[in-house]
Amino acid sequence: MSEYIVHILIQICITSALAVSVNLLAGYCGLVSFGQLVFFGIGAYSAALLASHGYTVVWAVALLLASGGAMLQAWGTAGLKRDDFALATFALNAIFWMILQNWVGLTRGPMGVAGIPSIELFGLAFAGPLTFWIIALSLLVTCFVVAHRLVTRPFGMAMRMMRDDEELAESFGRNTWRLRRDTMVVASVMAAAAGVCQASYVGFVYPGSFSPMESTLLLATVIVGGLGRFWSPLIGACIVVCFPEVLRLIGLGSAHTANIRQILMSTILILAILQNRILHRRSLFGQQER
């Protein structure tokens, strides 16, 4: 395999892992979260700041910070309706983005952090794309296995019940707040792990990758594949990662590829909502009506 193909595959794996975390919340719980990019950013910046200074506890710190952040998010958003929850997580994303841009002393602001060393696991350095491919694939498989175990057990049934009718779930004795919290913690850990991998692989992080606009793109990634379907994150990630490459292959690649990608994904987001409403007479995010 050429290094180019491996590079694309690694990007698909990392994006899929992040999308799995969004799918768990939006697809199975009906909680449209723009906050997953925050946890992705926590992972990426933990790797960037710790690894650059020679610390080797990147994974532990990133995952702990993400879990703590998810607990706080669950506590802060307890009792919020779906649209309020979406708005609150959108604000959370905006706050995180502003901190990354403005706390120059810590994050180097818009310049970003460069020269992040490669990941080390059990003393082994994963430097080149071919060796890093093992890490990315392991991450993806782990995320899918965890997601599978969650959604095929009573926990997953409770998640779907909460998505379709939260009051009904509560009257069946489900603690929906705890359900939300646990799902958020699992999803945030997945996102943070993907962030660590991304920072370590690319070797550079900057605030632009964690903006609220990118969050919209991430949500669209899952919706493209089919929200609430198990393999949708993988399908969506393939489309999102390969789209710029296809543009480049047919000679349309330019500095504006990112803009075109955002336009396309936003259009798909609108069409997906319309398609569900017009053809299937139901909501994209569960069966609750206004």
Add this chain to the structure above:
Amino acid sequence: LQFAVNYLAYSCTVLVLATSLFFQYRLFQFFDLSVGVVFLAGAYTFVLVAGFDMSLFCKIMFSVAVAGAVELVIIGGVIRPLYRLEILPLELMLVTLALYVISLNVFALLFGDELYRPSIATDSDIIHFSSFVMLDAQLGIAVLAIANIALIGLLLRYTSFGRVFRALSDSYSLTQDLGLLTLPTIALFVGLGALFVGAVGALTSADIGVRPITAFPYVLTAVGAFLALGGQTFRGVVVGTFAVTAGSQIGGFLFGEQWRELSMFVTVVLLLLVRRRYQWSIP
């Protein structure tokens, strides 16, 4: 005093956007993030016509007309049909967010990411006072906000449109069943909101210039201002706007300009906590 003048111009811009959000929320029960599209339409149209040989007033009116037309397309072509399909507020919000992201990228493709600023010499003169200076665009924004408060306040309080608006806020379907003038009322308030946003977009363009991301901090602050005091009444939106922008300006003054927007979020959270704790709202 200069600090107060800048605060006033910033608050007035946010107030106009928050008023538009207020109309959409009360009528359709969702957060219309496409208000940023209307703002950008007004701002970029002003950039395009800035070099034309016509008066500043005509340039602004032309920008307002384009912004109004954009709002008409969004409301008539997207929001109202979707609302009739009984789409969830969350989905409507996502659709408007997607529309905003599309518009932002279209403007970036057309004009690039850099700041466009019409010539200050021709379009926005500096007015010198004894202890501060003010651009005439800033003065225009302040006048616009005062007109916004007066006109909307009068319409809501003393006209039949205001009564229908309140009825629509309580129950859209019941208002229609009663045979009240729903469509003209929606058109009036949404149209007014859009025209004010278009005008403030054009004036902001004359004041500080415009780039695709310019609308984003204003929209975020407007949503915060709307939410801070519950968003139930127009008075609450006005008070909320000045409270939230005061918090953000003070934060920016104390900790540095770069922390202004973060201070806004902190102010909104504090106000929400106080409201929740003391069950307090603006009547």
